[in-house]
Amino acid sequence: MYRSHVLVCGGTGCTSSGSQQIMETLKKEIEKNGLSDEVAVVQTGCHGLCALGPIMIVYPDATFYSMVKVEDIPEIVSEHLLKGRVVTRLLYKETVSPAGKIKALSDTDFYKKQHRIALRNCGIINPEVIDEYIGTGGYEALGKVLTEMTPDEVIQLLLDSGLRGRGGAGFPTGLKWKLAKQNEADQKYVCCNADEGDPGAFMDRSILEGDPHAVLEAMAIAGYAIGASQGYIYVRAEYPIAVERLRIAIGQAREYGLLGKNIFDTGFDFDIDLRLGAGAFVCGEETALMTSIEGKRGEPRPRPPFPAQKGLFGKPSILNNVETYANIPQIILNGPEWFASMGTEKSKGTKVFALGGKIHNTGLVEIPMGTTLREVIEEIGGGIPNGKKFKAAQTGGPSGGCIPAEHFDIPIDYDNLISIGSMMGSGGLIVMDEDDCMVDIAKFFLEFTVEESCGKCTPCRIGTKRMLEILDKITKGTAVMEDLDKLEELCYYIKENSLCGLGQTAPNPVLSTLRYFRSEYEAHIKEKRCPAGVCKALLSYHIDRDKCKGCTLCARNCPADAIIGTVKNPHIIDQDKCIKCGTCIEKCKFGAIYKR
Amino acid sequence: MACKKSTVPFSGTKEQEAALKAAIAELKDTPGALMPIMQKAQEIYGYLPIEVQTMISDEMGIPLEKVYGVSTFYAQFALQPKGKYKISVCLGTACYVKGSGNIFSKLEELLGITNGECTPDGKFSLDSCRCVGACGLAPVMMINDEVYGRLVPDDIPGILAKYN
Numbered sequence: 001m002y003r004s005h006v007l008v009c010g011g012t013g014c015t016s017s018g019s020q021q022i023m024e025t026l027k028k029e030i031e032k033n034g035l036s037d038e039v040a041v042v043q044t045g046c047h048g049l050c051a052l053g054p055i056m057i058v059y060p061d062a063t064f065y066s067m068v069k070v071e072d073i074p075e076i077v078s079e080h081l082l083k084g085r086v087v088t089r090l091l092y093k094e095t096v097s098p099a100g101k102i103k104a105l106s107d108t109d110f111y112k113k114q115h116r117i118a119l120r121n122c123g124i125i126n127p128e129v130i131d132e133y134i135g136t137g138g139y140e141a142l143g144k145v146l147t148e149m150t151p152d153e154v155i156q157l158l159l160d161s162g163l164r165g166r167g168g169a170g171f172p173t174g175l176k177w178k179l180a181k182q183n184e185a186d187q188k189y190v191c192c193n194a195d196e197g198d199p200g201a202f203m204d205r206s207i208l209e210g211d212p213h214a215v216l217e218a219m220a221i222a223g224y225a226i227g228a229s230q231g232y233i234y235v236r237a238e239y240p241i242a243v244e245r246l247r248i249a250i251g252q253a254r255e256y257g258l259l260g261k262n263i264f265d266t267g268f269d270f271d272i273d274l275r276l277g278a279g280a281f282v283c284g285e286e287t288a289l290m291t292s293i294e295g296k297r298g299e300p301r302p303r304p305p306f307p308a309q310k311g312l313f314g315k316p317s318i319l320n321n322v323e324t325y326a327n328i329p330q331i332i333l334n335g336p337e338w339f340a341s342m343g344t345e346k347s348k349g350t351k352v353f354a355l356g357g358k359i360h361n362t363g364l365v366e367i368p369m370g371t372t373l374r375e376v377i378e379e380i381g382g383g384i385p386n387g388k389k390f391k392a393a394q395t396g397g398p399s400g401g402c403i404p405a406e407h408f409d410i411p412i413d414y415d416n417l418i419s420i421g422s423m424m425g426s427g428g429l430i431v432m433d434e435d436d437c438m439v440d441i442a443k444f445f446l447e448f449t450v451e452e453s454c455g456k457c458t459p460c461r462i463g464t465k466r467m468l469e470i471l472d473k474i475t476k477g478t479a480v481m482e483d484l485d486k487l488e489e490l491c492y493y494i495k496e497n498s499l500c501g502l503g504q505t506a507p508n509p510v511l512s513t514l515r516y517f518r519s520e521y522e523a524h525i526k527e528k529r530c531p532a533g534v535c536k537a538l539l540s541y542h543i544d545r546d547k548c549k550g551c552t553l554c555a556r557n558c559p560a561d562a563i564i565g566t567v568k569n570p571h572i573i574d575q576d577k578c579i580k581c582g583t584c585i586e587k588c589k590f591g592a593i594y595k596r
Numbered sequence: 597m598a599c600k601k602s603t604v605p606f607s608g609t610k611e612q613e614a615a616l617k618a619a620i621a622e623l624k625d626t627p628g629a630l631m632p633i634m635q636k637a638q639e640i641y642g643y644l645p646i647e648v649q650t651m652i653s654d655e656m657g658i659p660l661e662k663v664y665g666v667s668t669f670y671a672q673f674a675l676q677p678k679g680k681y682k683i684s685v686c687l688g689t690a691c692y693v694k695g696s697g698n699i700f701s702k703l704e705e706l707l708g709i710t711n712g713e714c715t716p717d718g719k720f721s722l723d724s725c726r727c728v729g730a731c732g733l734a735p736v737m738m739i740n741d742e743v744y745g746r747l748v749p750d751d752i753p754g755i756l757a758k759y760n
Contacts, residue, residue, distance in 0.1 A: 016730040016743035050732025199688030202729035237635070237672055238728065275628070276635055279671030281726070295630035296662075297669040313627060356690030356731040363732055394689065430689045444692055448726075454669070559705075582698075586750075 002040040004081060007057040009123060011046030011209050012202070012241055013363070014053035018070070022054050025070050029077040039081050045210015047123035048364040049110060052092060057105075057123075064105050066092040109379050110361050115342065117350050118166075118203075118326040119366045122210030127245050130252040133213040139258050141329035142217050145224055146266045151181060154225040158328070161336035162348035167193055167284070167321030168399065168425045169501070170347070170414040173328075176318055179308035180226040183316040188228035190219050190270075191293070191312060191319040194235035194242070195277040197284045198397030199448070201428035203352040204322035206364055208235065208242035211326065212249035216259065216272060218325035221332065223270040226318060231272040234289050238279065246274055281398070281452035285500045286319045287311075288454070299456045300500035321426065323352055343369030347413035355381050357430040358388065370411040373403065377431060388433035392516070396425030398445045398452075399505030401512025402438060421512040423505070437534035438517040439524055443471040445509035453502065460503030463494040467510060474521060475535040477528040484521060488514060536580045539595045545570040547592035554584035554593065606647045613651070615640050620655045630658060630666060634673060643674040679714040679721030681759050683707075685737040688727030695748075696735035700724060702749040703737075706756060720759070 008014075008023045023043060030039050047055050052066035056076075063086055065076065072090055079085045088096065094108040105111055116122075125132040133139070145154055159174030180188060192215060196204040208215065219231045235243055250272055253259040261269045275293050282288045283298040290312040292298035311317025327349060331339045340348045347369040353376065356362050360382030367376065373393055377383065384390055392402040401422035403410075410416050414424050432441065446468040455461045470487045473479040491507035491514075498504045514521060523529050530538040543554075543563075548570040555563040555571055562578040565571030573584070573593075585593045619636040623629045633656070637648050644667050653660040667673040685691075685700045704710050707720055714721035730736050733745025744755060 012729045013732045016728075016733055016736070016745055050730070053732060196729075197726065199692075199727040200690040200731060202727065202731060205729045238725070273626075275632070278631060278635065278673060279726075280669060292631070293628050295628035295632075295666070297665050354690075354731060356734065357693045362690070362734070397689065428689065430693060432693055436693055441693075444689070 002038060004039045005059040006039060006041050006081070007044045007059065007123070008041060009045070009047055009053060009055045010043040010241070011050070011122075011206055012239070013046065013050035014055055015241065017053045019054035021070050022056070022068055022073060025073045026056075026077070029073050030081065033077055033082050035077070035081055042126050043128070044124060045122040045127050046119075046206040046364060048114075048119065048206075048366075049092070049361060050363040051361055052363075061086075062105060063102070064092045064095050065090045109382065110363075110365070113371065113375060113380055114366050115350050115368050116366045117330050118207060118214075118323050118352055119210070119364065120330070121214065122206055125211070127210050127212055128248050130213060130249070130256060130258075133211070137333065138213055138329070139217055141332035142220050142258065143264055145221050145332060146264045146268055151225045151227065154221065154332075155181060157332065157336050158225075161331045161339040162343075162346075163324065163327060163331060163339065164347065164414060165320060166323035166327070166351065166426070168396070168423065170424060173320060173324055176308065176320070177222060177225050179306070180316050180318045183309055185316050187230065187313075187315050188226055189312040189315055189317040190222045190226065190228045190231040191290065191317055192219055192231065192233040192325060193284060193286070193289055193319055193321040194233050194239075195283050195289065196236060196239075196322075196426060197281040197452075198399075198426045198428050200356050200430050201354045201397060201426045203354055203364055203427050205236075205239050205242050207322050207326050207352075208239070209245055212242075212245045213253065214326045214329055215246075215322055216249055216253050218328035219272060220259065220263065220270045221328060222318060222320070222325075224268055226316070228317075229269045229271070231270065232275055232293050232312070233272060234275045234277055234283070234293055236279075237276040243274065243276065250274070280454070281448070282454045282500070282502050285502055288500065289319060290317060297454070299454045300502075302499060323427070344411060344413045344416075346415055351412070351424065351427055353427045353429045355429050355431070357394075358384050358433040358436070359431040360385055367412075369413045372409050372411055374408045376412070376429065377408075381431070384431065384433050388435065390431070391434050391436060392432045392438065394422075394430040394432065394441070394509075395428065396423040396505075396508070397428050398448045399423060399501065399508055400425045400428075401508045402432070402441065402516065403512075404516040406516075421508070421515050423508070435532055435534070437475075437530055437532035438513040438520050439471065439474055439530075440532075440534045442510045442513045443468065443475055446471055446506070449502065449506040453506075457497075457499040457503060459494045459497040460499070460506060463490055463498075464503070464506050466490060467494070467507065471510070474524045475530070476537040477524065477535075479525050481522075481525055484514075484525065533595050539580055540575055541573050541578055541580060541582075541584065541593060541595050543571050543573055544592045544594060547590050549590055549592070551589070553587050553589065557583050557587045559583060606645045608641060608647065612640050616648070616651060617655065620652065624656060630656065630663070631670075634663070634667060638673060643677045645675065645677075676712075677714070677718070679719050681720050681739050682723070683720055683737060683739050684723045684725040684728075686726070686728050686730075686735065687724040688731070690727070690731040691735040694734040696737075698749050699735050699737060699747050699752065702752045703756075706752060720756075 056065040155178050163173045164170040280298050283292045285300045287301040288298045307317045350366050352366045394402050450464045453460045470483050550568040560577050560579045562574045649663045653663045736745045
């Protein structure tokens with residue numbers, strides 16, 4: 001029995017900022033102080049507040065230390081763990097009131113509006129120890145399903161809960177299972193999409209790293225419901241920690257008889273294999289993912305036949321994403337009414353978002369559906385840094401769109417996001433401020449789709465390329481107004497005619513920015529001006545004669561020797577030589593250099 | 597994209613070949629074995645030159661064009677050798693809006709190579725990648741397994757110097 005547990009985040013964010021070294025130092029210091037029998041160090045998954053990593057929580061008081069450095073460890077051990085005195089300077093400052101009182105983490109702005117279902121164990125348990133998962137009610141849902149429920153009851157329960165797929169399109173999960181169950185076959189498959197390809201989204205990775213057993217348990221439940229004995233998890237090779245923890249989890253579950261033959265002595269067999277994705281965005285599309293598991297080029301197939309009829313290896317199959325699965329054991333245990341009591345009319349439960357970009361609290365948040373964008377960005381996210389103005393929030397990644405300030409108060413759910421030209425996607429939410437050019441962002445996403453288009457169908461392969469060429473012309477200032485019409489026409493053509501979701505949604509970033517930021521496109525074309533000051537070809541740098549002190553710092557740092565001037569006299573920039581790198585603006589101490 | 601080191605001839609060892617054959621023998625009968633085997637081969641050789649792809653094709657009885665089709669479809673499979681230090685800059689959305697494009701340009705300028713290439717001495721290779729999932733540290737780059745976050749272009753020369 002330990003008197004104190006120290007939880008150190010071992011998620012990718014915190015590992016990248018050095019949590020492994022912190023854990024080692026912590027263990028050494030604890031030993032040095034003779035506390036090894038009293039204090040336990042536990043490596044957990046992600047707490048969500050990645051911006052402040054590495055994160056460490058000391059229980060039983062749940063003292064929350066943020067941005068901990070290796071040098072801080074001796075002090076934490078000797079002061080807090082030995083003498084019981086909290087090291088106030090290292091506390092997450094939101095947990096300290098102005099009067100110096102410490103408040104609970106759940107009362108801070110970042111956490112108080114959150115409701116963690118899919119992430120409930122992340123940051124709480126050690127993901128590499130199955131007993132910790134079982135200790136929080138893990139595998140109880142599987143036991144209940146196998147011993148007390150028929151497959152049809154399981155499916156009905158999911159239908160009643162209103163759970164919709166968390167991977168993007170929001171298809172009702174219960175319905176997907178029902179369709180697969182109806183099709184008779186000697187073998188069926190349960191697949192898990194853990195190939196989180198949307199750049200800027202990392203909720204699935206966090207769940208796999210922080211609570212892998214929840215996914216395994218839900219897949220076994222799915223296997224029972226549709227009549228499958230084999231599951232596959234298709235996980236990105238770029239997520240080494242997640243892959244490793246899944247391997248450990250599958251091994252432990254087999255050892256405990258929770259995967260394999262005759263689970264819970266009910267005669268039900270189910271096992272899971274891992275398949276590593278090899279870096280192709282299109283493999284997030286269900287038929288492409290299944291083709292890839294078969295060991296082929298991950299190209300999508302026309303539907304019908306739908307995977308519920310002919311999926312992996314030609315057998316009836318279902319595919320759900322990681323976050324969807326992570327919700328299922330809780331829905332079984334707490335009942336469909338509990339789940340359906342959260343959210344909006346057509347979108348039930350919660351959704352995990354990865355907050356990123358120009359926002360204070362970057363990280364993972366899980367909020368009830370129907371929370372407004374304003375609450376997410378201003379309250380939970382802590383607003384925009386550096387006093388800048390909010391411009392747009394991008395959701396849905398390369399398939400989604402940019403939401404402008406005028407829709408700040410819209411409740412977030414599947415249908416509302418689609419109605420304003422974006423989509424839920426897997427839950428990336430990137431905040432942009434006045435310094436971001438919307439044409440440049442649209443071009444950024446098109447570059448992505450052009451590179452990731454598999455090439456099978458013409459509208460997507462050639463159409464997106466043509467769109468990118470037009471966007472390139474616009475950002476270089478060589479486009480004419482007719483190009484804008486052509487761009488829009490192409491958007492609708494590609495949406496209508498592409499084979500799979502990748503092509504059908506590829507024009508969304510362009511369409512949504514055209515809808516809300518058309519004037520910015522027009523400024524590029526008509527005035528040859530980039531209002532946000534991003535598109536290099538349309539910018540020039542100048543020195544304000546009145547502000548320049550002639551310190552020569554800019555001239556000395558200019559990589560192109562484009563700045564001319566003598567000491568104590570105003571300098572000028574030679575526009576022919578200038579490569580517009582912006583070094584001079586960064587270096588100038590007097591704010592004398594500006595771009596226009 | 598052409599690699600400036602592409603003239604480097606293939607030099608596989610007997611041990612590597614034995615390891616590959618063992619891996620093929622082990623995985624051959626599992627459904628959809630081709631990709632796991634190619635991933636294993638890349639682990640063994642560091643990349644997938646045509647010689648290795650031919651070996652896989654012969655051992656598995658799968659036509660070479662099928663193997664080549666798979667190896668060129670996925671970004672993870674490299675047909676050219678990578679540098680001793682593999683640099684990958686995250687150009688995911690969260691990093692991009694925080695300026696990872698400028699980090700990438702700085703590396704191109706300092707190393708004299710572009711996306712997918714490696715330096716003539718075989719020391720550094722440069723790739724862009726999509727989201728390493730460390731968005732809280734944006735902009736981020738990785739050199740082998742080491743992650744560097746919250747970068748500004750001026751940090752780059754100092755970081756490269758550590759590897760020289």
